Amino acid sequence: MTLSRFNVRTDSKVYPVIIGQDIIDRIGDLIDGSIGRGFIVTDNVISEIYLDSLIQGLKSSGIETVTKVLQAGESFKTLESVKVLYDFLANELASRSDTLIAFGGGVIGDIAGFVASTFKRGMNLVHVPTTLLAQVDSAVGGKTGVNLSEGKNLVGTFYQPNAVIADVCTLKSLPLDDFVAGLAEVIKYGVIMDHEFFQFLIDNKDEILLRNPELISAIVERALRNKAQIVEEDEREEKGRREILNFGHTVGHAIEICSNHTILHGQAVAIGMVEEARIAVRMGKLDSSILETLIYSLSLFGLSTKIPSGIDVSQLSVIMKQDKKVRNGQLTIPILVGLGKTRMMVVDSVNNLNLVRRNGDDKQC
């Protein structure tokens, strides 16, 4: 099997990222050192297809496992699910030296990461992401999160995993919408910090959409190396550096909430990137031709670029006031200043963002 492997070196932890094809059933060989018992947390969709392989891959290295299957979907990223996992771990007498294995997409990674960081004040954590979004983004960097009814990821921790193991072959079974939504986060790295990567994605559009595993491996690695670089510089979002990864997410999160999570995260981020680039143009920081390039490129991969008609635009500003990036009443967001270049800037007032919506009915969210 061909493997890519590199280390993420944060202040709190140094850990390997391993990317490859058909590696789940040999996963035990890829994990260094003792991980105690493996507490697998997954969802009902992934468990149907890949759980047996994962358990086999751990078992063959002598790792005992116990599994908890949650319902798939963002609407289950709640404190109730957290409680279910705490009780699972407590009843199974999990200890700090045991390992929680997050096996699924971003929702599973966020919630399992939160639980691992807070059960007995922190147990081992290994991410085995199975969606493009989780592989290129959420599994690396240590952000965990749970939604409240008041907002997305309002509860969470910074908690780096002990390892991230991404098998791109799990992406074969991913529904097209999810795959395309994940591409939004991939394109984001190109847009905010890696112009060459952006061009590469455009040039290889057809092969990417065919999910050529060699190509997808390369893309996942490039995306994660970009992310790792930022996380290494600013693990806890304290130095004004890591926030650039939130490009498209301020508007994007609001759209997700307003749509009651019927719009996928990556898709919402795509629209959010366009709206936030539009803000940059209005601020005189970005040439409008780059906004047009962004819209064209996202469309090329089948991503929407306009706020859907079901969303009440006035409501988006209300939701954005709850954003974690609001400090002392001011919203500071990444502003695109060129292709591959982003700066953190204060946006005067969330009330004056002038978000643009496709024609249609006004609806309450």
Next chain:
Amino acid sequence: MTLSRFNVRTDSKVYPVIIGQDIIDRIGDLIDGSIGRGFIVTDNVISEIYLDSLIQGLKSSGIETVTKVLQAGESFKTLESVKVLYDFLANELASRSDTLIAFGGGVIGDIAGFVASTFKRGMNLVHVPTTLLAQVDSAVGGKTGVNLSEGKNLVGTFYQPNAVIADVCTLKSLPLDDFVAGLAEVIKYGVIMDHEFFQFLIDNKDEILLRNPELISAIVERALRNKAQIVEEDEREEKGRREILNFGHTVGHAIEICSNHTILHGQAVAIGMVEEARIAVRMGKLDSSILETLIYSLSLFGLSTKIPSGIDVSQLSVIMKQDKKVRNGQLTIPILVGLGKTRMMVVDSVNNLNLVRRNGDDKQC
């Protein structure tokens, strides 16, 4: 006002500990830098007596406050209370740059600390402890915790506060049982690491029980300097050093749970210290005369030293298996090897601890 002030220097944060008399109503002057808005979390007992002073002390420095009052008591240290606080913060649009002020005893400090560490991935936190136990122990060191039905503090984080401000005058209103229970943690520092302090406590027993504020200030400071030293060496309990602070707590926690929290934490720790010292004697690590000295000294302050008749001893071992100090099935606890000297050692099996119970009825917990 006379103040003692020193810094705790951990890897994750450096913060001041300030100890004094009648300082709550001037608290705003004692806090360095901007703390944003103050989100006070307190309980219904403390709020009755001191809340107005605290709000006044913050207001006079221009700090805006919002308050949430929880029910007092260990039985409210639950995920349900955590949820109440998350909703409180979210509805008030609290941001990371605002400050959660934990105003109360150990329960308030543990739960508010947990919430501060996980709301929006961490907001500012100031501890204003109002019980002896919280002042000499839980407010410093960054351990936060919430109970599950399966065990005490099974959920939690390591999260250092931005400041700890202890007004010993709040101890005047503390019920005698709570004051005495707090003394168990004070005595613990003497027993595990500070022989001179142990002797000082014995020598000044009468004045301590009269709560002479000068003397109490000195004791709180000495206790916290001891604790800070340990925490600075081993912030996250990873180096086998910080665990010595858990002396008496393995058996103590089990007693608390078994009594359904009707036995106060400090009181349970006193009994736990005796039982764990007894284990040390049985292991041949401790001279039995020191066990006798310990029992005598605790009794001198009115602390019980025997497992009460209502506790089912066989159940204690079952509960201890859930202890966070269990790794790979083995329990490692601080073993007293002399007065002021402690070593971490593996206790072969929690089933063979031979805990001693006062004569009485066997009861299920």
